[in-house]
Amino acid sequence: xxxxxxxxxxxxxxxxxxxxxxxxxxxxxxxxxxxxxxxxxxxxxxxxxxxxxxxxxxxxxxxxxxxxxxxxxxxxxxxxxxxxxxxxxxxxxxxxxxxxxxxxxxxxxxxxxxxxxxxxxxxxxxxxxxxxxxxxxxxxxxxxxxxxxxxxxxxxxxxxxxxxxxxxxxxxxxxxxxxxxxxxxxxxxxxxxxxxxxxxxxxxxxxxxxxxxxxxxxxxxxxxxxxxxxxxxxxxxxxxxxxxxxxxxxxxxxxxxxxxxxxxxxxxxxxxxxxxxxxxxxxxxxxxxx
Ligand code: NAD
Numbered sequence: 367x368x369x370x371x372x373x374x375x376x377x378x379x380x381x382x383x384x385x386x387x388x389x390x391x392x393x394x395x396x397x398x399x400x401x402x403x404x405x406x407x408x409x410x411x412x413x414x415x416x417x418x419x420x421x422x423x424x425x426x427x428x429x430x431x432x433x434x435x436x437x438x439x440x441x442x443x444x445x446x447x448x449x450x451x452x453x454x455x456x457x458x459x460x461x462x463x464x465x466x467x468x469x470x471x472x473x474x475x476x477x478x479x480x481x482x483x484x485x486x487x488x489x490x491x492x493x494x495x496x497x498x499x500x501x502x503x504x505x506x507x508x509x510x511x512x513x514x515x516x517x518x519x520x521x522x523x524x525x526x527x528x529x530x531x532x533x534x535x536x537x538x539x540x541x542x543x544x545x546x547x548x549x550x551x552x553x554x555x556x557x558x559x560x561x562x563x564x565x566x567x568x569x570x571x572x573x574x575x576x577x578x579x580x581x582x583x584x585x586x587x588x589x590x591x592x593x594x595x596x597x598x599x600x601x602x603x604x605x606x607x608x609x610x611x612x613x614x615x616x617x618x619x620x621x622x623x624x625x626x627x628x629x630x631x632x633x634x635x636x637x638x639x640x641x642x643x644x645x646x647x648x649x650x651x652x653x654x655x656x
Contacts, residue, residue: 370623373522375597375630377514380521381638388642388649389430395653396431403652404433405463405489405644406455410448411441411471420467426641432648435461441471448474449482456484462655463489463648468539486654489647492539500546507647512544514639515576515597516551522628524574524595527552532572534558534565534585534616540578540599548574565589577616587621596626599636 396402405427409420424434435458437451448466455464464487470476480488485495491509499506519526531553535541545555558568566589569575577585578599590596600616615632623629630636 370620372596372623372626372629375518375522375595375628375635377518377630377636377639378634380518381514381642384517384642384646385426385430388645391649391653392431395649395656399652399655401460402431402433403463403648404435404458404461405465405648406435406437406458406461407465407467408437408439408448408451408455409467410439410443410474413469416467416469423465423641423644426645427648430645430649432645433460443474445474445478448479452479452482456482456487461487462651463487463644465490465644486651489644489651491543491647497538497543500543500550503550507650508547508643509539509543510643510647511540511578511599511636511640512547513643513646514636515544515599516547517643518597518630518636518639519574519595524628526574528554529573530554530556530571531574531576532556532558532569533576533578534569535578535580535599537578544576544578579616581616582614583618584616585622586618587623587625590622590625592625593627594625596622596629597636598630598632601632601637 407420407423409416424436427434455461464483466479480492483493485493488496488507491507496506531548533541533545536557536559545557548555556568558565562568569585569589570591572594574595576597580600582602582604596617598615598617602614604612604614606612613633
């Protein structure tokens with residue numbers, strides 16, 4: 367096998383750097399505001415993956431000095447119960463950010479719960495008001511995972527303007543807002559998705575390829591233009607032939623790393639950036655108090 371030539375886009379290191387900066391700005395703001403920033407993560411049910419994500423978020427909060435006001439509700443909670451908790455947190459002056467951990471149990475209406483969050487406390491940037499601000503190119507809280515990708519590109523001084531960015535995936539959580547953020551930075555953007563007939567023909571045109579699909583090893587080296595930037599949002603757990611479990615992305619890392627100039631690892635790429643952006647959004651809302 368040819369050696370890896372791509373440099374790593376180290377999201378873990380950048381997330382740590384951002385967290386240190388946030389800690390410092392909280393220390394500056396706290397005497398003026400008279401309380402620490404607060405984030406409330408609402409989790410409904412006992413999905414094990416969600417539980418891990420929530421724990422990571424609360425741990426990261428503690429590290430930078432954000433108080434956690436998390437609520438863990440039973441799986442069978444009704445729409446009204448979850449909504450009334452959101453409304454209570456909307457009013458709570460100690461809380462700057464509110465996040466509903468997705469996915470929710472199937473009997474709950476996700477969109478209407480996201481709508482119940484006060485847009486100025488929408489730490490995940492998924493409220494229609496904040497998505498609308500993104501569409502219009504106005505300031506507002508940005509969705510965390512796409513914002514994390516943009517920060518990572520910026521940190522490594524990867525030029526976006528005038529480049530062809532191919533986003534694979536069109537979810538409201540990642541693909542669509544990311545395409546808009548790339549457009550805002552003057553990239554030429556193509557969105558590929560499950561109905562795109564020849565994915566390789568699309569991705570081979572990308573100077574920057576961002577995969578947000580959730581299909582292990584979907585994009586291989588031969589689908590990537592030499593010198594491209596490969597950003598992997600996908601998180602997939604696979605069982606290796608030796609029976610061990612492993613986290614992989616949507617790119618076939620080894621073959622893509624042979625042709626790309628830059629690549630994100632999984633884990634340690636986009637994942638930690640998502641958490642860092644959540645904290646950053648919370649501190650941004652907190653700073654509005656001054
Ligand atoms: P989703 O299931 O909502 O969307 C997947 C998208 O992939 C869809 O738009 C679909 O059209 C597209 N797709 C499916 N099959 C395809 C194919 N064969 N070719 C091209 N496109 C195809 O998923 P999501 O919520 O956007 O998440 C995508 C992945 O990103 C998942 O693995 C998820 O775990 C991961 N994720 C990671 C983070 C992070 O912090 N790193 C955050 C959110 C999501």
